[in-house]
Structures are given as C-alpha cells and as structure tokens.
Amino acid sequence: MRRSRITLAAALAAALAAAPHAAAQGTSAPPSTDAAAMARARADSMRHPWTEADARFMTNMIGHHAQAIVMANLVPTHSTSNAMKILAGRIINAQRDEIVTMQTWLRDRGRPVPQVDPAGATTMSMAGHEGMAGHDHHALMPGMLTPEQLQELERAQGTEFDKLFLRYMIQHHTGATQMVSELFSSYGAGQDETVFKFASDVNVDQTTEIARMQRMLVDLLFGEPSP
Amino acid sequence: MPLRFRPRRAAPAAALLALALAAGTAGAQQPNQPDPRIGLRAGKFDAGVAAWNMRLISNSPSPERFAESTNSDLAFIRNYAIQGNYNGWQIWDISNAARPVLKTSYFCPASQSDVSVYRNLLFISGEGLSGRLDCGGQGVQDTVSRDRLRGLRIFDITDIEHPRHVGSVQTCRGSHTHTVLVDPKDAANVYVYISGSAGVRSPNELPGCVRAANDPNSALFRIEVIKVPLAHPEQAAIVSSPRIFNDLAAPPVHGETSADVAEGAREAAAARARGEFTVTIQGVERVAPGQFVRPLLDSIMKARGGTTQTAADSNALRASLQGIVDRMVGANQSQRTGPTQCHDITVYPAIGLAGGACGGYGLLLDIRDPAHPVRLAAVADSNFSYWHSATFNNDGTKILFSDEWGGGGQAKCRATDPRQWGADAIFTLSGGRQMNFQSYYKMPAAQTSAENCVAHNGSLLPIPGRDVMVQAWYQGGLSIFDWTDAAHPREIAFFDRGPVDSTRIAGGGSWSAYWYNGVIVSSEISRGLDIFELTPSAHISQNEIDAAKTVRLDYLNTQGQPKFVWPASFALAKAYADQLERSRGLSAAQLESVRGALTRAESASGAARRTALNALATRVTGYAAGSSDAAKVRTLAGAIRDLARS
Numbered sequence: 001m002r003r004s005r006i007t008l009a010a011a012l013a014a015a016l017a018a019a020p021h022a023a024a025q026g027t028s029a030p031p032s033t034d035a036a037a038m039a040r041a042r043a044d045s046m047r048h049p050w051t052e053a054d055a056r057f058m059t060n061m062i063g064h065h066a067q068a069i070v071m072a073n074l075v076p077t078h079s080t081s082n083a084m085k086i087l088a089g090r091i092i093n094a095q096r097d098e099i100v101t102m103q104t105w106l107r108d109r110g111r112p113v114p115q116v117d118p119a120g121a122t123t124m125s126m127a128g129h130e131g132m133a134g135h136d137h138h139a140l141m142p143g144m145l146t147p148e149q150l151q152e153l154e155r156a157q158g159t160e161f162d163k164l165f166l167r168y169m170i171q172h173h174t175g176a177t178q179m180v181s182e183l184f185s186s187y188g189a190g191q192d193e194t195v196f197k198f199a200s201d202v203n204v205d206q207t208t209e210i211a212r213m214q215r216m217l218v219d220l221l222f223g224e225p226s227p
Numbered sequence: 228m229p230l231r232f233r234p235r236r237a238a239p240a241a242a243l244l245a246l247a248l249a250a251g252t253a254g255a256q257q258p259n260q261p262d263p264r265i266g267l268r269a270g271k272f273d274a275g276v277a278a279w280n281m282r283l284i285s286n287s288p289s290p291e292r293f294a295e296s297t298n299s300d301l302a303f304i305r306n307y308a309i310q311g312n313y314n315g316w317q318i319w320d321i322s323n324a325a326r327p328v329l330k331t332s333y334f335c336p337a338s339q340s341d342v343s344v345y346r347n348l349l350f351i352s353g354e355g356l357s358g359r360l361d362c363g364g365q366g367v368q369d370t371v372s373r374d375r376l377r378g379l380r381i382f383d384i385t386d387i388e389h390p391r392h393v394g395s396v397q398t399c400r401g402s403h404t405h406t407v408l409v410d411p412k413d414a415a416n417v418y419v420y421i422s423g424s425a426g427v428r429s430p431n432e433l434p435g436c437v438r439a440a441n442d443p444n445s446a447l448f449r450i451e452v453i454k455v456p457l458a459h460p461e462q463a464a465i466v467s468s469p470r471i472f473n474d475l476a477a478p479p480v481h482g483e484t485s486a487d488v489a490e491g492a493r494e495a496a497a498a499r500a501r502g503e504f505t506v507t508i509q510g511v512e513r514v515a516p517g518q519f520v521r522p523l524l525d526s527i528m529k530a531r532g533g534t535t536q537t538a539a540d541s542n543a544l545r546a547s548l549q550g551i552v553d554r555m556v557g558a559n560q561s562q563r564t565g566p567t568q569c570h571d572i573t574v575y576p577a578i579g580l581a582g583g584a585c586g587g588y589g590l591l592l593d594i595r596d597p598a599h600p601v602r603l604a605a606v607a608d609s610n611f612s613y614w615h616s617a618t619f620n621n622d623g624t625k626i627l628f629s630d631e632w633g634g635g636g637q638a639k640c641r642a643t644d645p646r647q648w649g650a651d652a653i654f655t656l657s658g659g660r661q662m663n664f665q666s667y668y669k670m671p672a673a674q675t676s677a678e679n680c681v682a683h684n685g686s687l688l689p690i691p692g693r694d695v696m697v698q699a700w701y702q703g704g705l706s707i708f709d710w711t712d713a714a715h716p717r718e719i720a721f722f723d724r725g726p727v728d729s730t731r732i733a734g735g736g737s738w739s740a741y742w743y744n745g746v747i748v749s750s751e752i753s754r755g756l757d758i759f760e761l762t763p764s765a766h767i768s769q770n771e772i773d774a775a776k777t778v779r780l781d782y783l784n785t786q787g788q789p790k791f792v793w794p795a796s797f798a799l800a801k802a803y804a805d806q807l808e809r810s811r812g813l814s815a816a817q818l819e820s821v822r823g824a825l826t827r828a829e830s831a832s833g834a835a836r837r838t839a840l841n842a843l844a845t846r847v848t849g850y851a852a853g854s855s856d857a858a859k860v861r862t863l864a865g866a867i868r869d870l871a872r873s
Contacts, residue, residue: 086609093644094612097637104731170557184356184426188368191357193297193313193338194636196425201634204424205613207567208587211509212609214556218508221555222516 053186054195055111058102061179061202062114063122064141065095065102068172070120071145071165074154078161083216087209091169094205098198105194143175159220166217173206173213258721264672264704267725271735271754274727280720280764281707284746287327288755292334293317297734298750300404300684302344303743304782307387309349310750311340314364316351317756318387324746324758330387335362337376343407343784345417348460349382349390354401354423362392371432377401379419379453381460394461396453399427399436399446406572406581406786410597415458418466418597421451424568424586440567447567448472450583452598467598471583471590472566504545506552515548523551570631571616575623577790580659582617582626589614589628589652591662603660610647610667620694621687621791625713626662627653627696629682638732640680640703642673649681651698653713665713670698670706670721677726677733678702684739688747688761689778689791690771691802692862695719697747701736702726705749705759709766719766727753741785745776768805773798795869797829803863812856821847821863828870840871 068091075088099116106113114122140146145153145168156164180203183189190196258279267275276283288294292314299311306322307330318331337353344350357366358376367375378398383391403423410418427438427446437444449470455463495512499505504515527540552558566586574581574594581600583590589611591604606628615631632649633639639649650669654662674680678701685698694711704723710716727735733753740749749757763769777798778791793799804821807813813821821843828839847864851857 083609089645090612090648093639093648094633094637097633097639101636101732167555167557174557181426185370187370190355191366191368193355193357196338196355196357197634197636200425201636203426204586205634208613210557211587214558215509217556218506218513218552221552222513222519 050192051188053189057183066116066120142178143172262672264723269726269729274725278722284758290332299339300341302342304344311342341404347385349384351380352402354403404571408574419453422569471602573617575619575788578623584614638676640674668716670700670703686741686785688742689775699737699740705740770801774802795873800866810856812854844868
C-alpha cells in the first residue's frame with residue numbers, strides 16, 4: 001500500500017507543532033515522589049550498584065540528545081524535503097523520550113538531573129532540592145556541534161541545509177556511539193539493567209540511522225533528491 | 228493508510244446484524260466506540276481491563292525472587308510453559324489453563340533470558356555485562372573477567388523439578404536472542420543461531436573476539452551458529468560464523484523492486500567501463516554525475532596551473548574520488564558497512580527459509596544447510612527504525628517483520644506517533660526469494676505516554692485457511708489480526724490493561740504472546756503469566772476455534788516456526804463452510820445443505836458416514852465452478868473427503 005504524502009506531511013507537521021509543549025512537559029516534571037519506584041531503583045542498585053561512569057553517561061547524554069533535538073527542530077523551516085522531515089520527526093520523537101528515560105533514572109537515584117530548556121541548553125538541578133542554583137552544562141560531548149557550527153547550520157537553507165544537516169547529524173550520532181563505547185570500557189559500568197539496555201539501544205538505533213543518513217547525503221551530493 | 232488514531236467506521240447496523248445472525252455467532256463486528264482500551268485505570272494488579280473477542284482465563288504472578296524483575300520470552304514443551312526472567316526462568320504446568328502450577332523457578336540472572344527448548348534441553352540467552360557463569364546475583368564489576376557469561380546456557384530438564392546446568396557456550400557479543408534450528412536431515416544435533424547487537428567483548432576475556440570493524444576476523448557483521456550434539460550437550464560449540472551481511476547492497480525500499488536495484492548495478496558497471504566516475508556507498512556502486520565531477524576536475528586542473536583538462540586530471544580524480552565522497556558523508560570505506568548483527572531470526576525448516584531481522588534490514592535466508600545460511604534477499608524501509616523479528620504465514624508465501632522502534636522501553640503508540648513507526652511491515656514472497664511490500668500493521672488504540680508500546684513478539688494462530696496472528700505490544704496489550712489479505716491487515720480481537728503506573732513508564736506489559744495447543748499464553752513483564760482463550764465472534768467462529776484446537780504441538784519455540792497441519796475433523800470442514808459464508812463463496816442454500824449434510828454425517832457412523840461424506844464432497848466440488856471463492860470451495864471438498872477416509 002502506498003502511503004499518502006499529504007497525510008504523512010500533515011501528521012508530521014502536527015507532531016512537530018506539538019513538540020515544544022511535550023518537551024516542556026518532559027523536562028519540567030516534578031521530582032518523583034513514587035516510593036515504589038525509588039525502592040525498586042534502590043533494590044536494583046543494591047544488586048548491581050551503578051557506577052560514576054553510568055551516572056556520567058546518563059547525565060551527559062541528556063545534553064547530547066538536547067542538541068540533536070535543537071538541530072532537528074530547524075528542519076521544518078530550513079528544509080523542503082519530505083524525507084528530511086521524516087528523519088527529523090523521528091529523531092525528535094526518539095530522543096525526547098530518551099531524555100525522559102535518563103532524567104527518570106537519575107532522579108530515582110538522587111542524582112542531579114539536567115533540565116533542558118526549549119533552546120536546547122541544559123541546566124542542572126538537584127532532585128528534591130527546590131531552588132538549588134543550577135550551573136550551565138556546556139561541555140561538548142563527542143560529536144556535538146560547536147556554537148559556530150550550529151550557527152552555520154541555522155544560516156543554511158534548502159538543499160544546502162539538508163547536506164549540512166546530514167553531515168553534522170552523522171558526526172553527532174557517531175559521537176553518541178563513541179560515548180557508549182567509552183561507557184562499556186569503564187570498570188563496573190553497565191551492570192545496571194536500564195543503563196545496559198538503554199546504552200545498547202542508543203548504539204544500535206544511531207548506527208542504523210547513520211547508515212540511512214549517509215545514503216540520503218550521497219543522493220543529495222549527486223543531485224538526486226530523496227523520495 | 229490513516230496516520231492518526233481515529234475511530235473506526237462502524238459497519239451499518241443492519242448488515243452487522245444480518246452477519247451475526249447468519250453466522251450464528253456471538254460477538255460484535257466492531258468493538259464498542261470509543262475504543263475501550265482508551266482511558267483504562269492504572270494499577271499493577273488492579274488495572275482497568277478491555278477485551279474483545281478473547282478472554283483472560285488466568286493470571287499467575289511470578290514468584291518472589293522474580294516478581295520485581297523483568298519477565299521475558301516463552302517456550303513450550305508438552306504441558307509446560309517456560310518463562311524467561313532477567314533473574315532466571317520459571318516453568319509452569321499449564322495442563323489446567325485456569326490454574327497454572329509453578330513447577331520450578333531457577334535463579335540465574337542474565338538479560339534477557341530468551342528461552343528455547345528441545346526434548347530434554349533448555350537453552351537460555353545471556354547478553355548483559357552482569358551475567359555470571361555460576362548464576363550468582365552479584366554481577367561482574369571487572370571489564371575483563373573469567374566469571375562473566377555472555378552467550379548461551381544449556382540445562383537438562385529431564386527432571387523438570389530438578390534442572391541440571393550442563394554447559395555454557397560463550398560468544399563475542401553475548402546472546403540477546405537465539406533460534407533453535409531442528410534440521411529435518413540431522414537427528415543427532417540441533418543448531419542454535421545466536422543474535423544480538425551488544426558490544427564485542429575484550430579478547431582478553433574471550434580469546435578471538437575482535438572489535439575492530441575493518442579486521443577480517445571482526446566479531447561484527449556475522450552471526451554465530453552453535454551445534455549441540457543431543458547425546459552430549461556439554462560438547463556444544465560454535466561451528467561457524469556466517470557473514471550473511473557480506474556485500475549487502477542497499478536493498479530496495481518499497482516502491483522500488485530488487486530488479487530496479489540490479490538494473491542500477493548494471494548501469495553503474497557499464498558507466499565505469501565507459502570511463503565515467505563511480506563511487507561505492509554501502510556496497511552500492513553509484514555513478515557520480517557531471518555536475519558533481521566537473522568542479523572537482525576543474526580544481527585539479529587549476530591546481531596544476533592548467534587551462535584544459537587532461538587524461539592525467541581524470542586519473543587523479545579517479546584515484547581520489549572515493550576518498551573525497553567518503554569524507555563528505557563521514558564514511559570509511561576501509562570499514563565494512565551494513566548490519567553488524569541480527570536482533571532475531573525466525574527459521575521455518577519446513578520450507579527451508581529463515582527471516583532475519585537485522586539492524587536496518589529484513590533478510591530472507593536459505594537454511595537448508597543449517598551451519599551455512601545463505602542470504603537470498605534483503606529489504607529496507609524508510610519507516611522502519613530497527614528490524615526486530617519475523618513471522619512467516621503457514622504457507623510460506625508471506626513474511627511479516629516488526630520494528631521495535633525505541634527498543635521496547637518507550638511509549639510509541641501515542642496518538643501523535645505515526646502508524647507506520649514501531650509497526651509491522653507485511654511482505655509477499657514471490658519466486659521464493661523476492662519480498663514485496665504490502666502494508667503496515669500497528670495496534671490501533673492510542674496508548675498513554677506512561678505505557679511502553681511498540682510491535683513485539685507474536686505467533687500465528689492455527690486458524691485453517693487464514694493468516695491470523697496474535698502479537699504482544701508491551702503495555703499496548705495483545706492484538707490479534709488477520710493478514711490473509713496482505714495489503715489490508717485488520718484487528719479481530721484484543722486485550723489491554725491500563726498502565727502499571729499512570730505517572731511514568733514503569734516496566735510492564737506483554738513481552739510475548741503465543742498460541743500453544745488451544746490457548747494464548749502471554750509473558751507479562753511485571754504481572755506474571757497470563758493465559759487467554761478466543762471467544763467466538765463474527766471474525767472467528769466457534770468452528771474455526773475448534774479446528775485451531777485440533778492442531779497439537781509437542782513443543783514450541785516460536786522462532787523455530789512449525790508448520791501447522793490440520794487433522795481431518797468435522798470442525799475443520801465446518802470452519803471452511805463458515806469462511807465461505809463470510810466470503811459469500813457459497814449461497815445461503817448451498818451452505819444450509821452442506822451444514823445439514825455434515826451434521827447428519829457426524830451422527831452417523833461407519834460405512835454410512837463414509838458414503839454420506841464422499842457424496843457431499845462430490846457435490847461440493849461441483850459448487851466450485853460457480854463460486855467466487857472456488858479455491859476455498861475445493862479446500863472444503865478436500866476436507867470432507869479426508870474426513871471420509873479418517
């Protein structure tokens with residue numbers, strides 16, 4: 001069955017329009033008071049204590065994901081390609097959900113939880129410590145765009161934007177897979193069930209997506225617009 | 228295909244009523260509107276429930292050491308259901324589906340404890356970094372350790388209440404899932420295909436494991452095949468590591484046929500022979516167009532201070548073009564590309580084929596030589612994120628792949644999530660080796676953002692003459708759908724509970740839902756073991772359910788797909804008659820006559836029954852010519868003739 005491009009585009013537009021609202025919901029959730037969930041996290045951690053490397057990964061990947069969303073949010077206004085809009089919709093949907101997973105994991109373990117503002121900047125707050133001053137979390141993780149690269153992307157339009165976006169998102173995803181490799185080569189890391197599954201999923205999903213983006217980029221370089 | 232969840236169109240009431248009366252069945256054509264799955268109350272054991280055309284017979288919570296851990300996949304042998312859990316595994320006696328009895332719970336932590344069974348042997352997957360050879364629960368902290376188990380554990384369950392750990396086979400990437408392949412030609416061994424895409428172990432932990440993608444011995448880009456001698460399971464070992472992804476050219480996305488791809492490859496080779504510029508991207512040779520090549524040639528010419536292009540300029544570009552394009556797309560051609568592993572492989576030995584769900588691809592494999600599977604075809608799909616598993620229809624003329632978008636821990640069935648994402652994709656098989664996209668199927672009721680939901684494990688139901696499948700959608704519940712018409716799959720039954728927790732995604736829902744000997748068994752991640760039965764409806768008649776129950780299996784590993792064979796029975800003939808009523812393949816008068824004759828034959832015996840059935844079979848054969856569903860009429864005639872012989 002052939003899908004209708006019109007309905008697909010409409011659905012994506014709706015999904016993207018709903019994005020800021022959902023992002024705000026996801027990032028401003030109050031500290032969990034769910035005693036059962038906290039108890040379960042404690043029980044998990046007693047069996048397989050999480051390490052500093054696990055917590056660092058879950059913390060840093062939030063900022064990494066936040067930048068991917070900032071990049072993908074440019075697509076509706078900077079690109080005219082349907083394939084690009086599907087790709088961006090998918091990245092936004094996936095990575096926004098994953099940020100909630102990471103924030104929940106950190107909160108359940110009483111760790112500082114990076115909050116993401118709509119511009120993609122992350123600030124730290126301590127779960128349960130209302131009003132605690134956060135600090136900007138600007139360290140660039142592997143593959144992240146520099147402020148200059150981000151501005152370059154913001155200035156581009158049309159096919160030039162598409163090419164640059166794909167190149168930078170390939171770089172960005174490649175960095176995420178490096179972060180997973182670093183995690184799993186750290187002592188005691190990945191014993192926690194959630195961290196192991198989450199990091200493995202990030203690795204597989206983004207590796208698959210890199211291959212897809214490379215094919216799209218070659219199509220653009222050779223002047224064949226993706227369907 | 229609609230992208231958003233929206234209310235189904237209700238069938239005209241009169242037609243619905245006529246159908247229900249004519250079929251003599253209870254149950255509605257459509258579930259109540261709005262969809263009763265929407266807005267269910269949250270709770271672990273007191274959640275709201277919605278069911279349509281199926282019924283929960285029993286729910287058995289997991290025992291204490293397993294209750295707070297994750298239940299995973301299922302396997303079946305005789306009257307037992309074996310349920311994996313991240314803390315080990317459980318064996319339930321399901322002789323009485325209303326009261327399963329826990330026979331064994333074996334503590335032996337590993338993710339994700341995928342289970343299979345063959346005769347007296349139980350196989351369990353271990354993938355995570357915390358699994359231990361000694362089944363201890365303390366994890367493994369060292370990055371390199373002799374205590375770690377990543378691979379396959381083997382138990383002897385001859386005495387179901389006293390299992391014996393007989394061996395373990397370590398693999399480079401561990402085992403996320405595995406598939407037991409019973410070779411019809413080899414009675415002494417079974418084969419186990421290991422799947423999983425987690426990281427490669429250090430060679431210091433398991434000698435021979437190579438992480439580098441560009442090393443010819445890389446543990447990436449291959450699957451492992453373990454041979455298990457049935458008489459000596461402790462001697463199980465890896466016998467081959469087939470590189471089924473080698474030279475995997477980017478497969479066609481739907482709308483493009485593999486003939487198109489082959490034609491593209493021929494064109495590129497011809498262009499190269501003519502002296503045009505080509506580059507290879509992910510295994511596919513592409514012609515670099517003039518507008519891409521000209522500026523590059525120009526700059527080479529200018530760099531040497533020239534004003535006209537020479538053959539030397541062309542040669543220089545020919546030598547460097549691949550590297551230039553690779554840099555542009557962030558690729559490294561010295562590295563292999565393509566999927567590095569499969570998530571799951573479903574083997575169907577009766578037809579010699581397997582479906583592999585591997586990274587961004589769905590593969591069709593020839594498995595007639597079990598240790599050396601060969602790739603026949605590959606498909607990709609722009610809407611698919613991560614190919615998870617495969618199911619053939621019973622005839623082997625279709626294959627369904629599922630996409631576990633988000634890995635199973637995310638809520639991907641919200642009203643805002645597109646219907647093509649995290650769904651099933653259905654393909655027809657033509658010429659035995661070509662897969663043709665037909666449609667997507669996704670459980671159609673919008674779920675909350677607190678319910679992890681995406682396509683997951685399911686199995687065929689042995690409804691004769693139809694392709695019907697039950698599938699687990701985690702907290703999206705169970706969905707039973709008919710994909711006989713591959714282009715128009717539709718839901719015909721469901722079961723769903725409200726979220727485990729209304730405020731956040733708490734692990735829960737159905738990991739796997741499989742039909743086994745008359746019931747549907749579901750592994751509920753946090754709520755234990757659920758058993759269901761079908762209830763008759765306009766979509767599945769009582770006769771079809773009865774016929775399905777005549778198919779008895781000695782054991783079932785769903786990823787080792789059995790071929791259903793229906794013994795001759797009155798239920799089978801009546802089921803086909805019901806289907807002919809549904810398809811209007813026989814007139815009301817013909818149906819009344821057939822059903823009457825079947826009922827009379829059923830109460831007769833011996834020669835009288837035989838004679839009556841043979842006469843009926845001849846009469847039904849005569850109906851075929853005038854029927855719009857002649858093939859089914861002949862199937863009915865055949866079923867009646869078989870009944871006469873039985």
